[in-house]
Amino acid sequence: MQPDILDFTIKLLSKCIPVKVRKFKKSTLELLRTEEYSDFSSMINYYLTKCLKAYLNQCKDSVITNIITPFNTQYYTLCISEDRDEHLMIGPFLENPITGNLVYEIISKLQLSLDYAAKLKLYYQSVPSIHAAEIFEILYTINEYITGNSTPPKINNLDFSILSKNDSSYEIFTEDMNRTSMYKILDERYIVENKLLSYITKGDINRAQAHFEKYNSNIIEISNSSDSIRDVKNLLLSGNTLFRKASHMGGVPPIYLDELSRKWAKKIEQAPSFEVLDTFPSEMVRSYCLLTKKHSLSQFSSTVKSTLTFINLNLSSNLSVKRVANEIGLSPDHLTRLFKKETGMNIITYINKKRIDTSLELLKTTDLSIAEIGDLIGLNNTSYFYTLFKKETGMSPKQYRNSLSSK
Structure with a gap:
């Protein structure tokens, strides 16, 4: 070094x-x-x-x-x-x-x-x-x-x-063949975690959750060695760091990792009891798997990764092929060919699809008006927003929201 x-x-x-x-x-x-x-x-x-x-x-x-x-x-x-x-x-x-x-x-x-x-x-x-x-x-x-x-x-x-x-x-340091020392537990824990982390890296929710029971038993063994809620929180914070690294290895851009990692760190620190903390590990594994599955860019070249990240972070602004190409440092024609080759669609098609996908999430999870949602995704022309939305989903934004309330 x-x-x-x-x-x-x-x-x-x-x-x-x-x-x-x-x-x-x-x-x-x-x-x-x-x-x-x-x-x-x-x-x-x-x-x-x-x-x-x-x-x-x-x-x-x-x-x-x-x-x-x-x-x-x-x-x-x-x-x-x-x-x-x-x-x-x-x-x-x-x-x-x-x-x-x-x-x-x-x-x-x-x-x-x-x-x-x-x-x-x-x-x-x-x-x-x-x-x-x-x-x-x-x-x-x-x-x-x-x-x-x-x-x-x-x-x-x-x-x-x-x-x-x-x-x-002195008990924590006693080497007794009839009980597992903290160091042996840590060693075994990392061996078991490797497989779990590989599933998070792939965004494989089913395998990660199936494997989690074995991983969770290791957490219990360590946390049972102390009555301190601080010890359990420290262990979960370490898990949060490992899961974040696994998602990053799976190709998730740091901007998304930071947001989820901060969320979990805050929840862990604010948890009032062991009972609340007990529910976190499984939820953390699932959330990082979903993040990897949704935002992984590992299959793309560095240029297309940069393009996708820029688009995803600037949906609310006025995006054009020329603007994106200038940001990436390539000619519009070159970037368009490269993007189409790796993603199977042209840049404008991807931008519109990403905007509609984001609007679907906002319609599900917020009470924002349709006009406000249009502004947030860069479609402040309500008529154009309705046209794109209906083309993608087969219904208008209003019809989609009404269908959610009727379920």
């Missing part, structure tokens, strides 16, 4: 999440001494350095590693390139608060002076709290961008925590 891109990524993340983001190198870390420390700050760095050296001894390209330090703080690292000695680290952060009793247990296990108790308590107050799944999502996306590979990266866990195994705050 080029240094300027990595630096930009770090700068952007630093403004978006409350957790520190930085890069580091094995060559630099090897120069640091890990035999002693003189004050509280150097003590924290002393133990972190030991953890990172252990990480560097086993890191592999595209592997995400969760490091739990002796202080029970967490870090996530991504090995960008072992050969180029490039590593990205996010942390420290906490998922569960460190109480006074745990502070004294850490002091006892590390054989620290009691003078460190007050400093440790202040330190924990300064460490941000965030769900580990959010950090994983970020590094997963970065790895996908770097490698161009959407296959979920491997997850590794380096656990240096010294808290008692029977302590409740």
Whole structure:
């Protein structure tokens, strides 16, 4: 990954999440001494350095590693390139608060002076709290961008925590063959999601919904590990991001993706209860499938994609072949031939069809007058609007609206 891109990524993340983001190198870390420390700050760095050296001894390209330090703080690292000695680290952060009793247990296990108790308590107050799944999502996306590979990266866990195994705050990290750890769930979740996301990319509603039951069970397993509605909302927001990416891969223009994604983000944040949130995943899958099915332009060349997007976003204005061609940067004749070859219709026919399709939706879902709808779709000549509408549907706009109310 080029240094300027990595630096930009770090700068952007630093403004978006409350957790520190930085890069580091094995060559630099090897120069640091890990035999002693003189004050509280150097003590924290002393133990972190030991953890990172252990990480560097086993890191592999595209592997995400969760490091739990002796202080029970967490870090996530991504090995960008072992050969180029490039590593990205996010942390420290906490998922569960460190109480006074745990502070004294850490002091006892590390054989620290009691003078460190007050400093440790202040330190924990300064460490941000965030769900580990959010950090994983970020590094997963970065790895996908770097490698161009959407296959979920491997997850590794380096656990240096010294808290008692029977302590409740330690349960999430316990490796028990009789129960699935959070990291195993996340790994399995991404494998299952790949198939679901492929259906969204294709706009295949039936297969996506049939597959969803298996996917939804993974959501339940993770959300049941916490009583916090915040955790469930974070999980759904992550799903919203994944579904949006799947639709984008299916050829949906960003303008439509942004609108639906914002809608779901707002609904998720405003949801008052677990019961309301429970209904969202299936609805989200369906809505993104419908979006892909309706707006996918994946089968067209970049020129025709740009043409379709421009037309769709400017229906209310005065559209002509000349104006569209000027916007795209081609001659009207050249664009007309290319458009007809790929879509099977000429530009004006498509514009009129799109306008009538939009008017049908507005007649179904709004109380706007027929004249107002005509203005919104760029047909302010009511007579011409009626002519086109009847040619396409076999009835007038008024007759169509009346037929809806009689059903």
